[in-house]
Amino acid sequence: MHTETIYFEDYALDASRTTVGRTITETDFVVHAGHTGDFFPHHLDAEFCKTLPFGQRIAHGTMVFSIGIGLTASIINPVAFSYGYDKLRFIRPVFIGDTIKTRVTISDKYPDPKREGMGQVIERCEVINQKDETVLAADHILLVEMKESQG
Amino acid sequence: MHTETIYFEDYALDASRTTVGRTITETDFVVHAGHTGDFFPHHLDAEFCKTLPFGQRIAHGTMVFSIGIGLTASIINPVAFSYGYDKLRFIRPVFIGDTIKTRVTISDKYPDPKREGMGQVIERCEVINQKDETVLAADHILLVEMKESQG
Amino acid sequence: MHTETIYFEDYALDASRTTVGRTITETDFVVHAGHTGDFFPHHLDAEFCKTLPFGQRIAHGTMVFSIGIGLTASIINPVAFSYGYDKLRFIRPVFIGDTIKTRVTISDKYPDPKREGMGQVIERCEVINQKDETVLAADHILLVEMKESQG
Amino acid sequence: MHTETIYFEDYALDASRTTVGRTITETDFVVHAGHTGDFFPHHLDAEFCKTLPFGQRIAHGTMVFSIGIGLTASIINPVAFSYGYDKLRFIRPVFIGDTIKTRVTISDKYPDPKREGMGQVIERCEVINQKDETVLAADHILLVEMKESQG
Amino acid sequence: MHTETIYFEDYALDASRTTVGRTITETDFVVHAGHTGDFFPHHLDAEFCKTLPFGQRIAHGTMVFSIGIGLTASIINPVAFSYGYDKLRFIRPVFIGDTIKTRVTISDKYPDPKREGMGQVIERCEVINQKDETVLAADHILLVEMKESQG
Amino acid sequence: MHTETIYFEDYALDASRTTVGRTITETDFVVHAGHTGDFFPHHLDAEFCKTLPFGQRIAHGTMVFSIGIGLTASIINPVAFSYGYDKLRFIRPVFIGDTIKTRVTISDKYPDPKREGMGQVIERCEVINQKDETVLAADHILLVEMKESQG
Numbered sequence: 001m002h003t004e005t006i007y008f009e010d011y012a013l014d015a016s017r018t019t020v021g022r023t024i025t026e027t028d029f030v031v032h033a034g035h036t037g038d039f040f041p042h043h044l045d046a047e048f049c050k051t052l053p054f055g056q057r058i059a060h061g062t063m064v065f066s067i068g069i070g071l072t073a074s075i076i077n078p079v080a081f082s083y084g085y086d087k088l089r090f091i092r093p094v095f096i097g098d099t100i101k102t103r104v105t106i107s108d109k110y111p112d113p114k115r116e117g118m119g120q121v122i123e124r125c126e127v128i129n130q131k132d133e134t135v136l137a138a139d140h141i142l143l144v145e146m147k148e149s150q151g
Numbered sequence: 152m153h154t155e156t157i158y159f160e161d162y163a164l165d166a167s168r169t170t171v172g173r174t175i176t177e178t179d180f181v182v183h184a185g186h187t188g189d190f191f192p193h194h195l196d197a198e199f200c201k202t203l204p205f206g207q208r209i210a211h212g213t214m215v216f217s218i219g220i221g222l223t224a225s226i227i228n229p230v231a232f233s234y235g236y237d238k239l240r241f242i243r244p245v246f247i248g249d250t251i252k253t254r255v256t257i258s259d260k261y262p263d264p265k266r267e268g269m270g271q272v273i274e275r276c277e278v279i280n281q282k283d284e285t286v287l288a289a290d291h292i293l294l295v296e297m298k299e300s301q302g
Numbered sequence: 303m304h305t306e307t308i309y310f311e312d313y314a315l316d317a318s319r320t321t322v323g324r325t326i327t328e329t330d331f332v333v334h335a336g337h338t339g340d341f342f343p344h345h346l347d348a349e350f351c352k353t354l355p356f357g358q359r360i361a362h363g364t365m366v367f368s369i370g371i372g373l374t375a376s377i378i379n380p381v382a383f384s385y386g387y388d389k390l391r392f393i394r395p396v397f398i399g400d401t402i403k404t405r406v407t408i409s410d411k412y413p414d415p416k417r418e419g420m421g422q423v424i425e426r427c428e429v430i431n432q433k434d435e436t437v438l439a440a441d442h443i444l445l446v447e448m449k450e451s452q453g
Numbered sequence: 454m455h456t457e458t459i460y461f462e463d464y465a466l467d468a469s470r471t472t473v474g475r476t477i478t479e480t481d482f483v484v485h486a487g488h489t490g491d492f493f494p495h496h497l498d499a500e501f502c503k504t505l506p507f508g509q510r511i512a513h514g515t516m517v518f519s520i521g522i523g524l525t526a527s528i529i530n531p532v533a534f535s536y537g538y539d540k541l542r543f544i545r546p547v548f549i550g551d552t553i554k555t556r557v558t559i560s561d562k563y564p565d566p567k568r569e570g571m572g573q574v575i576e577r578c579e580v581i582n583q584k585d586e587t588v589l590a591a592d593h594i595l596l597v598e599m600k601e602s603q604g
Numbered sequence: 605m606h607t608e609t610i611y612f613e614d615y616a617l618d619a620s621r622t623t624v625g626r627t628i629t630e631t632d633f634v635v636h637a638g639h640t641g642d643f644f645p646h647h648l649d650a651e652f653c654k655t656l657p658f659g660q661r662i663a664h665g666t667m668v669f670s671i672g673i674g675l676t677a678s679i680i681n682p683v684a685f686s687y688g689y690d691k692l693r694f695i696r697p698v699f700i701g702d703t704i705k706t707r708v709t710i711s712d713k714y715p716d717p718k719r720e721g722m723g724q725v726i727e728r729c730e731v732i733n734q735k736d737e738t739v740l741a742a743d744h745i746l747l748v749e750m751k752e753s754q755g
Numbered sequence: 756m757h758t759e760t761i762y763f764e765d766y767a768l769d770a771s772r773t774t775v776g777r778t779i780t781e782t783d784f785v786v787h788a789g790h791t792g793d794f795f796p797h798h799l800d801a802e803f804c805k806t807l808p809f810g811q812r813i814a815h816g817t818m819v820f821s822i823g824i825g826l827t828a829s830i831i832n833p834v835a836f837s838y839g840y841d842k843l844r845f846i847r848p849v850f851i852g853d854t855i856k857t858r859v860t861i862s863d864k865y866p867d868p869k870r871e872g873m874g875q876v877i878e879r880c881e882v883i884n885q886k887d888e889t890v891l892a893a894d895h896i897l898l899v900e901m902k903e904s905q906g
Contacts, residue, residue, distance in 0.1 A: 001190065001756075001775055001829055020756055020831070021649040023661075027634040028186070030329040034487025035182050036221025037173075039152065045323040047401040047432050057325075061233055062220050066213040070187025074756055074829075076775070082212055082241060089235035099651040130651050152303075152322055152376055171303055171378070172498040174510075178483040181782040185638025196776040198854040198885045208778075225303055225376075227322075250500040281500045303492065330488070332631040336789025337484050338523025339475070341454065347625040349703040349734050359627075363535055364522050368515040372489025384514055384543060391537035454605075454624055454678055473605055473680070474800040476812075480785040527605055527678075529624070552802040583802050605794065632790070639786050640825025641777070643756065665837055666824050670817040674791025686816055688844035694837060 003076045008119035008144040011106050019071040021101040021130075024059060024094055032063040059094035064136045068127035071102045079145040083120070088138040092129070099130040107139065117146050154227040159270035159295040162257050170222040172252040172281075175210060175245055183214040210245035215287045219278035222253045230296035234271070239289040243280070250281040258290065268297050305378040310421035310446040313408050321373040323403040323432075326361060326396055334365040361396035366438045370429035373404045381447035385422070390440040394431070401432040409441065419448050456529040461572035461597040464559050472524040474554040474583075477512060477547055485516040512547035517589045521580035524555045532598040536573070541591040545582070552583040560592065570599050607680040612723035612748040615710050623675040625705040625734075628663060628698055636667040663698035668740045672731035675706045683749035687724070692742040696733070703734040711743070721750050758831040763874035763899040766861050774826040776856040776885075779814060779849055787818040814849035819891045823882035826857045834900035838875070843893040847884070854885040862894065872901050 033039050041048040042058055049057045065088060094100065107124035123140040184190050192199040193209055200208050216239065245251065258275035274291040335341050343350040344360055351359045367390065396402065409426035425442040486492050494501040495511055502510045518541060547553065560577035576593040637643050645652040646662055653661045669692060698704065711728035727744040788794050796803040797813055804812050820843065849855065862879035878895040 003775075020643075020645045020758075021652055022188070022643065022645070023648060023650040025630050025634055026327050027329040027631040030327055030333070031182075031186055031487075031634070031638075032217070033490070034333075034484075035179070035186060036217045036224075037486070037490070037492045038221040038224035039322075039324065039490045040224055040227060041322045041324070044325060045401055046325040046399070048323055060217075061235075062213075062217040066183070066187045066211075066217050069213050070189040073187075073189035073191055076191060084212075084238070084240035086237060086239070087235070088237070088239060090233060097650070099649055154322075171305075171492075171494045172501055173492065173494070174497060174499040176479050176483055177780050178480040178782040181780055181786070182483070182487075182638075184641070185635075185786075188637070188641070188643045190641045190775075190777065192775045192777070195778060196854055197778040197852070199776055248499070250498055324490070328629050329631040332629055332635070333484075333488055333789075334519070335792070336635075336786075337481070337488060338519045338526075339788070339792070339794045340523040340526035341624075341626065341792045342526055342529060343624045343626070346627060347703055348627040348701070350625055362519075363537075364515075364519040368485070368489045368513075368519050371515050372491040375489075375491035375493055378493060386514075386540070386542035388539060388541070389537070390539070390541060392535060456624075473607075473794075473796045474803055475794065475796070476799060476801040478781050478785055480782040484785070484789075550801070552800055626792070635786075635790055636821070639783070639790060640821045640828075642825040642828035644828055644831060664821075665839075666817075666821040670787070670791045670815075670821050673817050674793040677791075677793035677795055680795060686845060688816075688842070690841060690843070691839070692841070692843060693839035 001074055001076065003078065005079055006077045006144070007079060007147040008109065008121065009147050011109055011121045011144065013106055013109060016103060016105040018103045019101050021099045022067065022071060023097065023099045024067070026096045028063060028067070029057060029059060029096060032060050036060070036062060038062070054093055056095055061090045061136070064090070064094050064100070064127060065138065068100060068102045068136055069125065072104055072125065080121070081143045083141040083143045086139040086141060090136055092133055092135040094129065094135050100127050100135065102127050112143060115143065117148070119144050119146055152225055152227065154229065156230055157228045157295070158230060158298040159260065159272065160298050162260055162272045162295065164257055164260065167254060167256040169254045170252050172250045173218065173222060174248065174250045175218070177247045179214060179218070180208060180210060180247060183211050187211070187213060189213070205244055207246055212241045212287070215241070215245050215251070215278055216289065219251060219253045219287055220276065223255055223276065232294045234292040234294045237290040237292065241287055243284055243286040245280065245286050251278050251286065253278050263294060266294065268299070270295050270297055303376055303378065305380065307381055308379045308446070309381060309449040310411065310423065311449050313411055313423045313446065315408055315411060318405060318407040320405045321403050323401045324369065324373060325399065325401045326369070328398045330365060330369065331359060331361060331398060334362050338362070338364060340364070356395055358397055363392045363438070366392070366396050366402070366429055367440065370402060370404045370438055371427065374406055374427065382423070383445045385443040385445045388441040388443060392438055394435055394437040396431065396437050402429050402437065404429050414445060417445065419450070421446050421448055454527055454529065456531065458532055459530045459597070460532060460600040461562065461574065462600050464562055464574045464597065466559055466562060469556060469558040471556045472554050474552045475520065475524060476550065476552045477520070479549045481516060481520070482510060482512060482549060485513050489513070489515060491515070507546055509548055514543045514589070517543070517547050517553070517580055518591065521553060521555045521589055522578065525557055525578065533574070534596045536594040536596045539592045539594065541589070543589055545586055545588040547582065547588050553580050553588065555580050565596060568596065570601070572597050572599055605678055605680065607682065609683055610681045610748070611683060611751040612713065612725065613751050615713055615725045615748065617710055617713060620707060620709040622707045623705050625703045626671065626675060627701065627703045628671070630700045632667060632671070633661060633663060633700060636664050640664070640666060642666070658697055660699055665694045665740070668694070668698050668704070668731055669742065672704060672706045672740055673729065676708055676729065684725070685747045687745040687747045690743040690745065694740055696737055696739040698733065698739050704731050704739065706731050716747060719747065721752070723748050723750055756829055756831065758833065760834055761832045761899070762834060762902040763864065763876065764902050766864055766876045766899065768861055768864065771858060771860040773858045774856050776854045777822065777826060778852065778854045779822070781851045783818060783822070784812060784814060784851060787815050791815070791817060793817070809848055811850055816845045816891070819845070819849050819855070819882060820893065823855060823857045823891055824880065827859055827880065835876070836898045838896040838898045841894040841896060845891055847888055847890040849884065849890050855882050855890065857882050867898060870898065872903070874899050874901055
């Protein structure tokens with residue numbers, strides 16, 4: 001983790017990076033249930049899950065999102081602010097023992113329609129498992145200062 | 152937590168429910184950092200935060216989302232599936248000691264354009280603090296079976 | 303979790319409910335040891351346990367109790383108070399990977415001998431594993447307001 | 454923690470020991486909720502608790518019990534087995550910041566009526582706060598081998 | 605855990621004790637990563653580790669040290685203070701499922717060169733796995749009061 | 756966190772970097788106790804600590820070490836291996852609410868006496884609090900491949 005100032009103008013369209021991987025463990029399932037209070041049997045009851053199509057416990061969507069985004073947390077950019085996410089989609093289930101990493105691609109950028117001197121940068125986030133399948137996708141909307149606004 | 156079968160036709164537009172509350176503690180900040188690997192000083196370094204506009208540590212957006220959604224996890228509907236979220240927005244910061252609850256409103260519903268016998272139900276989720284301010288909002292997209300598809 | 307006012311008169315003898323299930327994981331063993339400070343090798347040392355009759359790590363009694371009771375925490379009754387438990391018994395061991403649920407039966411009710419306008423309701427709690435064996439039992443004593451006391 | 458063989462005959466009536474103390478923190482509240490799934494607002498919602506008689510969050514009964522008993526886990530006695538607890542009572546609330554310790558007194562012992570060569574030893578467990586008030590009490594029933602059974 | 609006053613003069617050279625054992629679980633790996641913020645893939649990414657010589661995830665050195673030392677925490681000696689450690693060495697990897705215990709040997713003692721009335725006692729700490737291999741070693745330096753200083 | 760190959764020859768004597776900061780919370784105290792099993796009252800019993808010179812709970816030495824080192828975990832160097840630590844010293848207490856960061860300085864380097872093609876690089880690690888006081892210091896010994904060994 002380090003600090004690096006990156007202005008709106010500095011973001012290059014289509015630039016892409018992929019994080020290190022992390023194996024999702026049974027521990028993560030239990031920790032996320034306890035952290036959020038979501039103890040749905042789909043995530044925590046192995047016997048119940050044997051009766052479902054996937055046959056095993058599946059990860060909370062909010063966990064795959066939180067850990068997938070957490071994997072990207074490596075550069076502190078003091079001129080960028082997280083505005084939110086669009087098109088967050090749970091595409092495939094994540095099982096205990098799957099290993100995920102996140103690919104971040106600058107998919108769009110444009111001046112912010114309402115905030116002068118600011119732009120919006122879209123980071124397309126794709127969480128990928130060990131079979132190279134996308135399990136979750138979301139568009140992260142960053143509000144970023146423009147250089148000229150510094151003048 | 153209990154199981155209740157609710158078909159697409161059964162969701163009533165504008166129906167609304169509000170969860171119990173939960174105080175967000177310093178523990179939750181530390182647990183979320185450890186769970187996701189996001190140790191940004193905005194969330195964990197009280198000295199650094201004194202130099203920022205808010206003057207104190209602010210909650211991870213992914214945590215407010217995960218706990219806010221976790222608060223709603225009370226009814227297991229076997230004919231509904233979580234498809235994803237749209238328009239997830241971080242509206243106001245959440246500080247240590249704030250108490251949040253989530254208001255869920257059925258804001259829209261329509262037949263799924265691609266999946267016959269299924270509909271999409273939009274749950275507008277608003278996470279609200281103890282001052283009745285909305286701190287986070289998101290549209291939850293549920294895929295729900297239609298009754299007629301059961302015939 | 304929701305709020306529902308249930309007076310002493312409203313509890314029906316022999317009424318019974320069973321909770322959803324939860325698989326007890328190695329994580330729960332480690333979390334409970336760390337939470338309580340009980341690091342006895344019966345719970346945490348797989349090599350030592352190979353030398354014991356059961357041949358494997360067994361769950362802390364206090365954990366089966368705490369999780370078993372936690373599974374029942376779904377209705378907030380503002381006129382009921384937990385007084386304590388009688389006849390808490392550890393009947394069978396719980397192993398890593400077992401799935402438990404709790405059956406709650408109203409086994410007795412009577413006016414409280416000392417508190418006017420209050421009654422005692424006994425919830426017989428049985429924690430059951432995936433083989434339908436009772437692993438733990440306890441009688442929960444609830445102090446509940448009577449309706450007439452509201453007049 | 455050490456191992457020490459103590460037979461039924463070796464337990465001295467009225468012998469008493471008191472554990473070290475431990476301050477119950479907000480962290481313990483959050484960990485216990487997450488461990489057990491009991492997110493009742495009495496334990497976790499500071500705003501709700503302002504409307505209750507105690508005016509603040511109170512500890513889960515199962516937590517005071519589990520930590521109070523955990524404090525006593527220091528001697529591994531290979532000829533004793535935990536049978537259960539009687540008369541578990543929640544006597545006073547435990548608040549965030551209270552410091553508890555447990556006093557264990559051998560309050561009774563007698564031959565087991567059904568198991569030859571075994572006795573029952575009652576450990577009276579009292580969890581005490583920093584004001585020397587008893588907050589929880591329970592009678593721990595130990596099954597202990599008799600010496601003569603070793604002959 | 606109990607309190608016992610042991611003066612410098614009371615430590616016997618070559619005296620040795622071995623703690624109970626503890627199985628190191630995947631949970632411990634995840635907890636330690638979250639506690640320290642060290643999410644290196646050597647500890648958490650099972651796929652990456654398949655490409656390394658050991659072929660599997662290996663424990664953080666700081667975790668083996670912390671748990672190995674934690675196992676020795678059983679006697680509170682009010683006249684001894686932890687000064688630090690020398691020659692901390694990571695000798696063999698610890699894998700998920702290994703069981704460790706710690707052997708503590710008084711390997712040296714001498715008057716403290718700068719603090720009158722104090723001595724230094726060296727506790728040689730060896731963390732040993734289930735195959736009786738030493739996985740970590742360190743020399744713990746204790747500052748201990750001398751009896752004569754009490755005069 | 757990113758991967759960067761740095762050979763023995765590339766380490767520059769006296770080069771120094773300082774990590775981001777992290778506030779040590781009561782949660783960290785409780786988590787470390789539970790993770791290691793060290794529940795000494797010096798770390799967990801606020802009442803007991805009022806009777807000690809510092810007057811409040813002090814952090815486990817192994818925690819300050821583990822978190823202090825964890826803060827430095829940002830570059831994966833595939834040609835470096837952690838050999839151990841020398842001169843680990845607990846210099847000042849860390850209290851709840853203190854904020855620490857770690858300064859890493861390359862204080863020495865030399866060819867490894869026994870391993871051809873390898874060198875030892877000493878990273879002087881100093882954990883510093885919000886008052887710029889060093890609370891812990893240790894010399895990290897890295898085994899690093901030499902470039903010529905790659906020929």
